[in-house]
Amino acid sequence: MSSVLNDNNLIAALDIGTSKTSCILAYPVNENKAVIVGAGAFQNTGVKKSEIIALAPAVDSVRHAVANAENFIKERIKTVVATACVGSLSSAIYQDSLDLGGSEITQSDINRLVAGAQNKIPASEDEILHCIPIDYSLDSRHSITDPRGLTGKKLYLSLHTVMTPPYPVRDMNSVLDQAHLSCSKKVAGPYAAGLACLTQEEKKQGTAVIDLGAGTTGIGVFYEDQLVFAAQLPFGGDQITKDLAAAFKTSLDNAERIKTLKGSCLPSVAYEREEIDIPLIGEDESVSVIRVPRSQIVQVITPKIEEVFKKVKELLDQTGFYDICMNFVLTGGGALLHGINEKAASILQRNTRTGQPVRLFDKQEIIPVHAYQSYMGCIGLLHYTTRILLNTPTHQRDISVPGNKFVRFFRWFLDNS
Ligand SMILES: Nc1ncnc2c1ncn2[C@@H]1O[C@H](COP(=O)(O)OP(=O)(O)OP(=O)(O)O)[C@@H](O)[C@H]1O
Ligand SMILES: [Mg+2]
Numbered sequence: 001m002s003s004v005l006n007d008n009n010l011i012a013a014l015d016i017g018t019s020k021t022s023c024i025l026a027y028p029v030n031e032n033k034a035v036i037v038g039a040g041a042f043q044n045t046g047v048k049k050s051e052i053i054a055l056a057p058a059v060d061s062v063r064h065a066v067a068n069a070e071n072f073i074k075e076r077i078k079t080v081v082a083t084a085c086v087g088s089l090s091s092a093i094y095q096d097s098l099d100l101g102g103s104e105i106t107q108s109d110i111n112r113l114v115a116g117a118q119n120k121i122p123a124s125e126d127e128i129l130h131c132i133p134i135d136y137s138l139d140s141r142h143s144i145t146d147p148r149g150l151t152g153k154k155l156y157l158s159l160h161t162v163m164t165p166p167y168p169v170r171d172m173n174s175v176l177d178q179a180h181l182s183c184s185k186k187v188a189g190p191y192a193a194g195l196a197c198l199t200q201e202e203k204k205q206g207t208a209v210i211d212l213g214a215g216t217t218g219i220g221v222f223y224e225d226q227l228v229f230a231a232q233l234p235f236g237g238d239q240i241t242k243d244l245a246a247a248f249k250t251s252l253d254n255a256e257r258i259k260t261l262k263g264s265c266l267p268s269v270a271y272e273r274e275e276i277d278i279p280l281i282g283e284d285e286s287v288s289v290i291r292v293p294r295s296q297i298v299q300v301i302t303p304k305i306e307e308v309f310k311k312v313k314e315l316l317d318q319t320g321f322y323d324i325c326m327n328f329v330l331t332g333g334g335a336l337l338h339g340i341n342e343k344a345a346s347i348l349q350r351n352t353r354t355g356q357p358v359r360l361f362d363k364q365e366i367i368p369v370h371a372y373q374s375y376m377g378c379i380g381l382l383h384y385t386t387r388i389l390l391n392t393p394t395h396q397r398d399i400s401v402p403g404n405k406f407v408r409f410f411r412w413f414l415d416n417s
Contacts, residue, residue, distance in 0.1 A: 015377030018215030040068020086168035190220030192380025197355030212334025266339030271295035329355035
């Protein structure tokens, strides 16, 4: 197990996405603050639907993104905290209880209870990404935030686990090995997205973040400040680009440009009159173009977007989390599509907004404001590191994080300062 921080005390956050890899280097200050000193990104052709499909281009993408960030400080980094580039996620809640007989609850009671709940996770080869104590109840008292020192008959715990199949994790490890990086923690993408974009109030009330990426749609539900559900659907913006390319017989590059510049998922009478020139595949733009009303582009995009939000709602309904989602926050590159907020609100039947990553201290403006959305995964990882890896009390800690020397020292320091 490597330390969270590099030798130069930097956090290196690495997000290996389907369209690009991005990396941010930052010094931790406190649980809500980190000073960003380097950032870099590079396109990725080695990943599809958030799974490695070819090692060499994925390694190349990681190396370039990290090197671009390192260029700011002219130093090398060795250890990263990374979003899990592993395709699917499965989420489950395990419960256990402990008889107390009226005595004061101690840390060792909590440890026993947590171990009991962990024992209920069925044995499998799957990798546990997160194991989060999401709720303590004491007899009939619910939502106990810190059971230590309280008294009662029985203490109950709900433990949320996020798991992923083993082979994609091994492939991700191979990519990192070949890029000469070790990984101190892999974080589920929707967890990072929520930490990057949701306000404190939203995380408490019950809010789902929907990360509309190039290859996947991540869903993370937060309630009482904890991640209580996570999933990743194998559908992303790349599919819409492909559909546009097929519908208008144009190249993927042209389809991508049309989608981002003229795409929308809301109808408008004005779009009937507005005409767009689309170059035919393999043809010189000036020689062979078709002219289509913008409304036809909207007609290709809209059903796909509707299908995504219907699937999200169906999944949340089936798993019983829809009722606690008071709000939905859309993020990822797909959240930049014109009209997406209104479309999501009409299907999800809730308050919906698009979410920008909450800005951490970036004194030197290393990341231009307009590029913040593309560093969303890394910003989420910085929040995870400063808040959860370095500052969470033991009874609320993500237990999948193995203890390490620095974290122990940091906690000792906090407890004694
Ligand atoms: N203005 C826009 N309108 C519509 N789609 C957009 C816009 N800008 C970017 N996108 C889409 O966003 C996607 C890229 O988003 P993002 O950078 O979040 O993906 P990623 O993190 O690489 O992928 P994943 O999270 O699925 O691994 C692409 O499909 C791109 O076409
Ligand atoms: Mg992403």
